[in-house]
Amino acid sequence: MQEHIKVPQDRIGAIIGVEGNIKKIIEEKTGAMLDVDSESGVVIIESGDDSFKALKASEVIKAVARGFSPEKALKLLENEDLVLDVIDLSTMTDSPADLKRLKGRIIGKNGKTREVIEQMTGARISVYGKTVGIIGDSEQLATVREALNMLIDGAPHGAVYGFLEKRRRELKRTQMDSIY
Structure with a gap:
């Protein structure tokens, strides 16, 4: 091949x-x-x-x-559970200014938003060109994709952070339940 x-x-x-x-x-x-x-x-x-x-x-x-x-x-x-997921932001806008705005919302001031998403999910994120790349397991990818969609749709950063915190608690509870 x-x-x-x-x-x-x-x-x-x-x-x-x-x-x-x-x-x-x-x-x-x-x-x-x-x-x-x-x-x-x-x-x-x-x-x-x-x-x-x-x-x-x-x-x-x-x-x-x-x-x-x-x-x-x-x-x-x-880790065979990790996969790469790429989101093409250019499919969401025709305007270069809008693309820059979307990338800015995802990265955040001084990279804070990207960093918070990585810390809360354990996934890794790269914003490059017209794309956002995500490396994580299926659970992490789903959470990051949802957070990114919230940001792209204009949700306040605080709401996205709240969603991530809630999701992290749910995952911890699920993991604890599977142990016992």
């Missing part, structure tokens, strides 16, 4: 890493071979024996392409 992924030019270096170390780590952990064309920005993933691991390699590449640090993206290889 072969997959071609177009990567923004400014993210190619992050995929390769210093002296090719990130590329090597991805290849070693997945068994896939990566061919990175730094001119065109295309990464070709040639799957090895394990197609599931090749899919994970693809997710790591896409996560780095969407602005995640290689270290955060590599977490996708360490």
Whole structure:
């Protein structure tokens, strides 16, 4: 199996890493071979024996392409419950000014909103270009998506924080119930 992924030019270096170390780590952990064309920005993933691991390699590449640090993206290889979810904000608005406003609401002043969402959910978020990338398990993704939709729909930040706090309490209660 072969997959071609177009990567923004400014993210190619992050995929390769210093002296090719990130590329090597991805290849070693997945068994896939990566061919990175730094001119065109295309990464070709040639799957090895394990197609599931090749899919994970693809997710790591896409996560780095969407602005995640290689270290955060590599977490996708360490925990099979983690997945990458990408929300394309450009489908929600035609106006560059509106896109900037949406990104600003999600990031918050000095990155506070993004940071609060990450702390309350355990997921990781990257706002890059016209997209928001999320790395988390299914429960985390659902919570983050709902919080982001609230922000996009214009909900006050305080209401979103309240929702996240309530959801966190519910999850803790569910986890405690499953233990007993």
